[in-house]
Amino acid sequence: xxxxxxxxxxxxxxxxxxxxxxxxxxxxxxxxxxxxxxxxxxxxxxxxxxxxxxxxxxxxxxxxxxxxxxxxxxxxxxxxxxxxxxxxxxxxxxxxxxxxxxxxxxxxxxxxxxxxxxxxxxxxxxxxxxxxxxxxxxxxxxxxxxxxxxxxxxxxxxxxxxxxxxxxxxxxxxxxxxxxxxxxxxxxxxxxxxxxxxxxxxxxxxxxxxxxxxxxxxxxxxxxxxxxxxxxxxxxxxxxxxxxxxxxxxxxxxxxxxxxxxxxxxxxxxxxxxxxxxxxxxxxxxxxxxxxxxxxx
Amino acid sequence: xxxxxxxxxxxxxxxxxxxxxxxxxxxxxxxxxxxxxxxxxxxxxxxxxxxxxxxxxxxxxxxxxxxxxxxxxxxxxxxxxxxxxxxxxxxxxxxxxxxxxxxxxxxxxxxxxxxxxxxxxxxxxxxxxxxxxxxxxxxxxxxxxxxxxxxxxxxxxxxxxxxxxxxxxxxxxxxxxxxxxxxxxxxxxxxxxxxxxxxxxxxxxxxxxxxxxxxxxxxxxxxxxxxxxxxxxxxxxxxxxxxxxxxxxxxxxxxxxxxxxxxxxxxxxxxxxxxxxxxxxxxxxxxxxxxxxxxxx
Numbered sequence: 001x002x003x004x005x006x007x008x009x010x011x012x013x014x015x016x017x018x019x020x021x022x023x024x025x026x027x028x029x030x031x032x033x034x035x036x037x038x039x040x041x042x043x044x045x046x047x048x049x050x051x052x053x054x055x056x057x058x059x060x061x062x063x064x065x066x067x068x069x070x071x072x073x074x075x076x077x078x079x080x081x082x083x084x085x086x087x088x089x090x091x092x093x094x095x096x097x098x099x100x101x102x103x104x105x106x107x108x109x110x111x112x113x114x115x116x117x118x119x120x121x122x123x124x125x126x127x128x129x130x131x132x133x134x135x136x137x138x139x140x141x142x143x144x145x146x147x148x149x150x151x152x153x154x155x156x157x158x159x160x161x162x163x164x165x166x167x168x169x170x171x172x173x174x175x176x177x178x179x180x181x182x183x184x185x186x187x188x189x190x191x192x193x194x195x196x197x198x199x200x201x202x203x204x205x206x207x208x209x210x211x212x213x214x215x216x217x218x219x220x221x222x223x224x225x226x227x228x229x230x231x232x233x234x235x236x237x238x239x240x241x242x243x244x245x246x247x248x249x250x251x252x253x254x255x256x257x258x259x260x261x262x263x264x265x266x267x268x269x270x271x272x273x274x275x276x277x278x279x280x281x282x283x284x285x286x287x288x289x290x291x292x293x294x295x296x297x
Numbered sequence: 298x299x300x301x302x303x304x305x306x307x308x309x310x311x312x313x314x315x316x317x318x319x320x321x322x323x324x325x326x327x328x329x330x331x332x333x334x335x336x337x338x339x340x341x342x343x344x345x346x347x348x349x350x351x352x353x354x355x356x357x358x359x360x361x362x363x364x365x366x367x368x369x370x371x372x373x374x375x376x377x378x379x380x381x382x383x384x385x386x387x388x389x390x391x392x393x394x395x396x397x398x399x400x401x402x403x404x405x406x407x408x409x410x411x412x413x414x415x416x417x418x419x420x421x422x423x424x425x426x427x428x429x430x431x432x433x434x435x436x437x438x439x440x441x442x443x444x445x446x447x448x449x450x451x452x453x454x455x456x457x458x459x460x461x462x463x464x465x466x467x468x469x470x471x472x473x474x475x476x477x478x479x480x481x482x483x484x485x486x487x488x489x490x491x492x493x494x495x496x497x498x499x500x501x502x503x504x505x506x507x508x509x510x511x512x513x514x515x516x517x518x519x520x521x522x523x524x525x526x527x528x529x530x531x532x533x534x535x536x537x538x539x540x541x542x543x544x545x546x547x548x549x550x551x552x553x554x555x556x557x558x559x560x561x562x563x564x565x566x567x568x569x570x571x572x573x574x575x576x577x578x579x580x581x582x583x584x585x586x587x588x589x590x591x592x593x594x
Contacts, residue, residue, distance in 0.1 A: 028480050029460030031467065036455065083412060088404035107385035108466050111408065115380060116455040118412065122419050123454050126447035133440035142439045143430035150423035157420050158333065158413040163326030169405050170328065183325050 003287035010053050011046040017071050021124050035105040035113035036120070039078050043096045043239070047222075047292075048073045048196040054288070055197050055211060058280045061204025068128035069148055069199050072121035076156045077192055079117035082110055084165065097239030118156070125149050148199045151208060155195035164188025168248070176249045182220075189226075190219035211278060214285065217271035222292055224264040227251040234296065268293045300584035307350050308343040314368050318421050332402040332410035333417070336375050340393045340536070344519075344589075345370045345493040351585070352497025352508060355577045363500040365425035366445055369418035370493050373453045376414035377489075379407055381462065394536030415453070422446050445496045448505060452492035461485025465545070473546045479517075486523075487516035508575060511582065514568035519589055521561040524548040531593065565590045 001009070018040055024033045049070030056066045085092040085100040086107065092100050102110035129145040154160055164187025171184065197215035198208040227250035251260040271289045275282040298306070315337055321330045346367030353363045382389040382397040383404065389397050399407035426442040451457055461484025468481065494512035495505040524547035548557040568586045572579040 025456075027456070027460070028467075028477060029455065029463040029484070032455045032460060032463045079412075083408055086405075086408065088408060108383075109463070111380055111383065111385060112459055112463055112466075114412070115376075115415065116459045118415055119450060119454040119459065123447070123450040126443060126450050129443045130440070130447050133436070133443050139430070139436040139439060142436060142443070143427070146423060146426045146430050146439070146443070150420070150427050153416060153420040153423050157416040158326065158329045159322075159324070162409055162413045162416065163324070163329060166326040166329045166406070166409055169409075170325075180325060187326070 003284060003291065006284055007050060007288070007291075010050045013053070013067065014046045014049045014071060014074060015041075017067050018074065021071060021075075022120065031105065031109060032112055032116055035101060035109050036117055038104060039082050039095075039101050039113065040075065040117070042098050044074065044078065046074060048077055048192055051193065051196040051215075051218075051285075051288075052200040052203075054284050055200025056203045057200075058278075058282060058284070059201055059204035059206050059210070060280075061200065061206075066200060066203040068124050069152065069203070070196065072125045073152060073192060073196050073199070075117045075121040075124075076152070076161070079114040079121075080156075080161060080165070082114040082117070086110060089165075089169065092240065094240050121152070121156075122149070125152070144202055144205070147208070148202045151198050151202070152195050155191040160187055160191040161189075164191065171249060173247050174249070176254075178254060181249055181251065181254055185220065185223040186216075189223045190216065193219035193222065211274070213274035214271050214278070217267045217274060218289055218292070221264055221267035221271060221289070224251045224260055224267060225292060225295065228257065228260055228264065229295075229297070231257060239297065264293060300581065300588065303581060304347060304585070304588075307347045310350070310364065311343045311346045311368060311371060312338075314364050315371065318368060318372075319417065328402065328406060329409055329413055332398060332406050333414055335401060336379050336392075336398050336410065337372065337414070339395050341371065341375065343371060345374055345489055348490065348493040348512075348582075348585075349497040349500075351581050352494050353500045354497075355575075355579060355581070356498055356501035356503050356507070357577075358497065358501025358503075363497060365421050366449065366496050366500070367493065369422045370449060370489060370496070372414045372418040372421075373449070373458075374489055376411040376418075377453075377458060377462070379411040379414070383407060386462075386466065389537065391537050418449070418453075419446070422449070441499055441502075444505070445499045448495050448499070449492050452488040457484055457488040461488065468546060470544050471546070473551075475551060478546055478548065478551055482517065482520040483513075486520045487513065490516035490519065508571070510571035511568050511575070514564045514571060515586055515589070518561055518564035518568060518586070521548045521557055521564060522589060522592065525554065525557055525561065526592075526594070528554060536594065561590060 022033055022036050022040060024030060024037065052066055052070035052073065053063050057063050081095060082101045084090050085095055086102055093103055094100060101113055133142055164184050167184040168188055194212060194215040197211050201210045202208050230250065231252050251263060268289050272286050275285055319330055319333050319337060321327060321334065349363055349367040349370065350360050354360050378392060379398045381387050382392055383399055390400055391397060398410055430439055461481050464481040465485055491509060491512040494508050498507045499505050527547065528549050548560060565586050569583050572582055
């Protein structure tokens with residue numbers, strides 16, 4: 001199967017699983033389910049969960065088992081976008097070509113939908129783990145589940161993704177240095193991408209850091225590309241306002257477009273090089289790295 | 298030891314533990330730790346965590362073990378208050394006699410501090426459970442930890458506390474019926490109070506529902522008293538604006554002050570009666586029920 005078909009297959013499995021996790025119940029709080037589903041099904045690339053599945057498979061793990069955790073990461077990613085888009089934060093009206101959550105459901109509901117998605121991530125991971133515990137899996141497996149949840153929790157928390165968003169907000173309108181820019185993105189985008197790779201490895205019974213050189217470079221490349229697209233990208237293809245980072249320091253504003261493009265190539269090559277050291281068929285991940293390099297949205 | 302001293306002792310243990318969980322690190326995202334600590338140390342009663350400890354002790358569990366989970370519940374409660382106070386929600390300037398989080402740190406940081414506290418709740422529970430797993434506890438204990446985290450997650454989620462807040466927001470300015478009012482409070486306030494009692498029971502190796510008749514009535518009584526205090530309470534003692542529920546349906550607006558007071562007594566008595574059926578020394582919890590009945594803040 002070619003890269004794109006394989007990616008789409010996995011993304012579809014994730015979409016199906018996500019669809020089953022958030023059901024529109026006819027209970028008094030039903031609006032929250034619509035608000036959660038709205039953003040969860042708004043056309044995300046599913047990069048993070050697919051990474052988790054791909055890493056798990058190539059390291060000989062059972063992909064089926066990692067799905068709730070991969071979906072949890074996608075829920076956390078989605079909640080972070082809903083909250084980032086709020087008027088008090090980036091104040092964005094469009095995301096992935098659709099109105100942002102608060103534009104459709106109002107600010108209060110958007111805040112709560114974000115809260116609920118973050119909460120839901122832990123609900124589904126804990127439910128899946130409780131089912132396994134009841135099924136009588138070994139203490140080693142249970143310990144591994146707890147470890148995987150802990151890695152995701154730390155990656156998305158104050159010293160992880162949220163911390164990156166704090167630095168982003170506090171850096172607005174200021175010229176920041178390279179060190180701070182790297183810190184910002186290593187946390188805001190990098191942590192969750194690295195966590196996705198780590199849980200894939202853990203579910204395959206491997207050390208969580210076995211592919212961290214790859215995931216670190218991939219995460220950084222991803223962000224540099226985002227900054228380049230913000231300048232060069234097509235607003236329609238991106239589905240959001242471009243050049244909105246005018247008041248923010250980015251890899252492009254800090255180093256210029258040409259250097260940023262060089263950095264992107266360099267980090268992508270570093271990611272691919274890191275894969276060479278993994279004793280497994282890493283073709284899909286290499287293709288993924290180059291696909292992200294060339295993406296237009 | 299008299300009731301008040303015992304309550305304060307436990308609250309102090311919780312305060313000390315919370316203090317150790319959120320440290321003001323000197324990292325680029327340091328503002329978030331200040332914002333989290335600000336609300337976490339703003340003088341909460343610690344009702345929920347104390348309930349967890351008290352139930353665990355009277356059912357012969359090890360109180361020390363339940364502390365991270367009790368603190369997690371308090372963090373979730375605190376985050377919900379920060380988000381409830383936001384301009385897009387209740388738009389409150391004061392809470393417990395201090396400026397609300399967004400009044401001090403700004404809206405963006407308050408949203409993130411709430412997110413981070415919710416996230417942190419799972420971080421500390423998972424860290425504690427991972428330590429236990431490494432220490433080689435039995436699979437039964439690990440399964441119980443996963444179950445306890447699952448109960449907390451569900452209680453605070455879209456079908457629990459967040460759902461209650463959704464109904465609250467959507468009921469604003471409308472006259473709602475008793476059924477909806479009960480649904481609202483059973484979710485918004487009740488779920489987390491019931492979860493606190495459940496985790497105390499689980500940590501003592503008992504069924505999580507062993508004291509649910511008590512916790513259900515206690516939670517409801519707590520909310521009725523809140524509604525009464527909103528009308529009769531002293532603004533200074535409460536540390537927040539009173540009569541702010543003017544645009545909201547409450548037990549007082551729906552039934553009148555006298556009936557609400559009768560309902561409060563009735564639910565408190567039901568809670569105390571439920572305790573009679575528990576084969577243990579429930580003196581502290583009885584005192585707690587009456588203490589909450591008479592509280593002025």
